[in-house]
Structure formats: C-alpha cells, structure tokens
Amino acid sequence: MTKNLLVELLVEELPPKSLKQLGSSFAELLTASLKAQDLVSKDAQVTAYASPRRLAVHITHVAAQAADQAVAQKLMPATVGLDAQGQATPPLLKKLASLGADASVVPQLKRVMEGKTETLFWDSTVKGTPLTDGLQKALEEAIGKLPIPKVMTYQLADGWSSVNFVRPVHALIALHGADIVPVSILGLQAGRETQGHRFEAKVNPIVLHNADSYAQQLATEGAVIAGFAERRAEIVRQLNVAATKENLTPVDDDALLDEVTALVEHPNVLVGKFAAEFLQVPQECLILTMKANQKYFPLLDAQGKLANKFLLVSNIRPTDSGLVIGGNERVLRSRLADAKFFFDQDRKKTLASRVPGLDKVVYHNKLGTQGQRMHYVRAIAKAIAQQLGGVELTSQANEAATLSKTDLLTDMVGEFPELQGIMGRYYAQHEGLSDDIAFAIEDHYKPRFSGDALPRNSVGICLALADKLETLINMFSIGEIPTGDKDPFALRRHALGVIRILIEKDLKLNLNDLIYNAIFQINKVSFLVSPNSNSKTKFSDHAAGKESGLELRTFIYERLAGNLREQGYTAQEVDAVLSLNPQQLGDIPKRLAAVRAFAALPEAVSLAAANKRVGNILKKTEGSISDTVDTGLLQEPAEQALYQTLTDILPGTEKTFAAGDYTASLQILAALKSPVDTFFDHVMVNVEDESLRNNRLALLKQLHQIMNQIADLSKLAS
Structure with missing residues (x-):
C-alpha cells in the first residue's frame, strides 16, 4: 500500500x-x-x-x-567453490556467509557456463528498502x-x-x-x-x-502561497488588475517577476507614484533603477511611454497600505533624484570631449585601452562602410565609431552599465548630432541577446559588425577562445551577432574578406596608434593572422550550424550547404530552402548517391583533371548521353544560379537522373586507355561541379 x-x-x-x-x-x-x-x-x-x-x-x-527483488548472485567459478566431491570449499562458505547464507543453500546453487568457465550463481531474494x-x-x-x-x-x-x-x-x-x-x-x-x-x-x-x-x-493558517508557480501567477493577476485600473501596462520582465516571486510569500500589489519632473530623464534610466534597485514594475501608457506610476509587490497586507506606499515612494524619489543628477551632469560635457579619456580606461591587460580599441573599431567600420556605401557612409561610420565608447565615461553608465550605448544615443541627440550617428552609437551593441533587434541604419550596421569583429579577432589573438560552457567575453554571442546581421540584412559581404580585412586594419592601426606598445595582437605575423582568421571563420560556421539546426533545419541540410563554406551568408537561407525542395524530388535519393560516388572517384584520382571534355573521345552511348544532358541543362543552371533562384537551379538537376544511372551501369571510368580514362574523369568533374554549386548534395545520401 x-x-x-x-x-x-x-x-x-x-x-x-x-x-x-x-x-x-x-x-x-x-x-x-x-x-x-x-x-x-x-x-x-x-x-x-x-x-x-x-x-x-x-x-x-x-x-x-x-518490493522484495529476486537477484541472481554471481559467486565464483565452480572449480574454486566446490571440491572433487561437490562439497563447498572454505572460499565459497565465506562468500555465502557475507551474503547471509550458509552451506544449506549449496544444493540450490546453479551452474552456468560463462565462456569456457562454469560459474556458480545463487538465486536469492533481497529485501526491499x-x-x-x-x-x-x-x-x-x-x-x-x-x-x-x-x-x-x-x-x-x-x-x-x-x-x-x-x-x-x-x-x-x-x-x-x-x-x-x-x-x-x-x-x-x-x-x-x-x-x-x-x-x-x-x-x-x-x-x-x-x-x-x-x-x-x-x-x-500561515498566509503563505507555498508553490512558486501559483505565487507567480497570483502576482501576475494582481499586477494586471492594478495596471488596468490605471489604464496602464506593467513592463514585461520574466526575470524580475521570478525574483519578486522569490521575495514574497503573501503577495500584495500596490500602486505608487513619483514626481512627473523625473520623466525628463530618459525612461530607460528610470525603468532600470526601478527594476534593478527597487524590484518595482514600471507602468507604460498605450504608446509605450513611461508613466509616473509604478507597481510594488509587498509581502504584507496592512489595513492601511498608505505607510507602505509612502515609504517606497520616498526611497524611489532618492533613486530617481540620483538618476536625474547623473543625467544633468553628464550633459555638461560633450561626447567628443570625452574621447581622450578612453586612453585611461583599460580594455584588457593584453590588448590595451578603450582608446586603442576605439581606433581598431573605427578602422574596421570605415572599411566596411567603404564597401557598403562609399564616401558619405564612411564619414558617418568614422564619426560614430569615434564616439561609440565615450558614454562609458559618463556617470549614468558608471552607475548602470546596462545603459551603455543607450545613454550615448541620448547624449548625441542632446548635442544635435544626426539620428544616423546617435542610433548607430546605441545600436552597435546589437543584437545584445537572442531575438534582439538589429541596428536600425547603415551606420549602425557598419559599427556593429566592426565592434563584434574587433572583439572576436582580438580575443582569439590572445587565446581567449570559449571552451565548454565558459565564455567570459560572450564570443559566441558576438559571432551570432555577425551572422544575424549578415543574413537578415542580406549584406553582399564576403565572410573571408570581412575577417581578413578586419585583421589587416587591426594590424595596421596597432602600429600607427602605439608603435612601442606591448599590447599588440599576434597579427603582426602574417602567418599567425591567417591561422587565427581561419580559426575564427571555423568558429563562426560552427555557431551558424548550431543556430540553423535550432531553427528546424536538419543536420543533413545544414551540412550540405555549409560544407561549401558559402561566403555570402545572406544566401544561406535560400540555399537551405533549395536543398529542402530538392530532397523532396523523387530523383533526389539516386542523384545524391551518384554525387557521393562521383566525389569518391575524383578524390582517389592522382594528379589534375582537365576542365574540358573531348567529345571525340566519348565512345559509349551512355557517356555521350550524359555529356549532352549536361550541355543542355548548363545554361539553365547558370541563369537561375546567377539570378539567385537556387530552388529552380537544383530542380533542373532532376533531368540528370536517368543519364547518370545509365552511365554508371554501362561505362567503366578507370579503363586501361589513359586518354579515355582522363576524358571520363573530366566528364565526371563537370557533373560534380554542376551538381554542387549550391550545396554538396552527397551529404543528403544516407
């Protein structure tokens, strides 16, 4: 029972x-x-x-x-446990005694052959715990x-x-x-x-x-909601009821909700107010101080603007809640006054006047100061801007990069590091800088987390890419590579940020060029800015820079592969596309869609297997293989038919590939199934005649190239 x-x-x-x-x-x-x-x-x-x-x-x-359990207890080899007369030996009796038995159970022992050895087993019952x-x-x-x-x-x-x-x-x-x-x-x-x-x-x-x-x-009896989930649900209910009465909406923050649920046993949501004059301070500052310092829920109006009211979750339910509310309002008033003071003081200095101060802030003891880092980011951002937009975008990227880290020296960011970038944007707008520059200063940290928004404009895109590439390259250069669950500099997040920007913005930037050009810019700037400094990357050596660039590219592709699998693509689909190391990441979603559509074709299984076979034949071939096929050496009808089919479909595959219609390009390959199958059924590739053999290898090379423009289809073979 x-x-x-x-x-x-x-x-x-x-x-x-x-x-x-x-x-x-x-x-x-x-x-x-x-x-x-x-x-x-x-x-x-x-x-x-x-x-x-x-x-x-x-x-x-x-x-x-x-419940009691029947157990087959292995004892020892029969030759050890029994003498010539079949009687128990001292070792067997000792073993049985250790199990709570004696010689009376010897007749019940089983003899089981284990290989060539006969072993004694005792079936016993073990009492349940x-x-x-x-x-x-x-x-x-x-x-x-x-x-x-x-x-x-x-x-x-x-x-x-x-x-x-x-x-x-x-x-x-x-x-x-x-x-x-x-x-x-x-x-x-x-x-x-x-x-x-x-x-x-x-x-x-x-x-x-x-x-x-x-x-x-x-x-x-105890006025306690014991269940975490039940208590959390009750807090949510009360928050919504209180906010609805005010025609406002509480800020949505699961982490804050979990923390508050862990602070109270008998939740009681109350409404507090603060002076409207504090709304002159950027609402991000007010929201952060309310959430981080006081565990309050700020309230927003229908336009998403902060109201001068907040919700607090009390652990007591006094008859008169006025004292509780008043006490919390007084504490919050002091917090908001500090935020307003920081904001007012910070605006007395321009961002540009803070730039020299970056040279006094250590970025990393092996990499130098934030000032040096700013120069690296600026050089990379300018190079990217030159590719994406020319002179005007390059000038804007230069200005935004120069100012991008200056808000680190402000009192507000010193108090609330989470506001870096955000405060830079506010101060830039206060100074009358363009929105392109101001938003780029805020957005160069984006995406900060999974699902976060991307930079809003081209300047922000250049700066965000530059900032993430600088971090990745310099950290890789000093051996700070993530291992296991350790990633103190969030390099995986930075890599995913680069990936998302390149893919979702569909930028026509070559990943290899992006990495190696960034390495070149860092290497050049490190000597121009501080030629005698010890805080240089290892990229002064060309070979080391090339090796680390390759290591970083591999790291980015690994993050990309994992991210694509999380989105629902199969390992085969991802492997087929990424094994070609596509350099324009914006093409990857189209390539994956094309591979998925191709895999649904009736001809896909046969063609994938044939592609794998062709690849294996070409890998085993020693020496170079010609790029052209000599039609005069095509003797067998099957090889003639295959060559003709390749010739027929080539214009279509080239046209659709150039147009970026990868799905159509792969669908054209369905016409190859019959001639490819016939070829392998009737044509011997490795024949004695060297000229015939080489010509057939050249034919297979053309086939392989046409089939693997978009993805390595052999990866789809089971």
Missing part, C-alpha cells in the same frame, strides 16, 4: 535569484533517488514548493517499503547535489557542531500520509511542524495533519 509523501526544509530567507532552481532541483533530486530505490511508482505525481523560507516536495504513491532508509539516503543525496550558488557554514543548537547549506535550516518535515518518517538531516530530526508568514500567519507553528494538507494549511 502506498501513501503520499511530503518533505520540507524550513530555512532562513533563500537567495531570490536562485530560489526557482533550488526548488525544482530539490524536488527532482529527491524524487529521482526514491525512484532509484523503487519506493516511488512510475506514475507518481511530483509537486515542488519553493518560497523565500522553504523548499518542499509532495510525491504521490510512495511505498512504506520497496524501507522508506526510512530510502528517504534518509535521498535527502543526503539531494542536499549534496543542490546547485547552491554559495555554501554557508553555521553552528547547530549544540554550539559545537556546524553544517553547510545555502542558509540555516530550522526545521525538517517528513510525512508519509499522516505518519512522521524518522529521518534527520543538517542536525534536525523530522517532525510535522512548520512556520507560516512571519507577520500574517494566523497560527504559528503550523502542525500539519498529513502530507496532503500542506499547501492548504499554509495558505489558510
């Missing part, structure tokens, strides 16, 4: 940013250990609870003792494996012993149905008492009736 199980750790306030993961991990680890011991049925329902002061889990269908032992083991394993960000050491009540956990634990509950499971952990014995809300509980301590009454008793 099974009953439901509840386990709770009552702790001091847990780290809010870790609570959600700690709660789910505690439930998963405890359940997994109990299942491994056959104490929990496969269809058991698991409910995790996590609040600022508790981690708990409720598991249905938990047995008081696991009692819940007390199983839960004790599960608790120890779960606590030992919890993803605790920082372990805390604290003394137990005896004043001598100490234990380690994320926060001090004050009580342990373990209930199997209505019965206490006598386990202990962290110096605590299991009981049935817990604590409710610190200020609003009707009863403290709360004595649980059984495992199933946990959430209900905490809610009614």
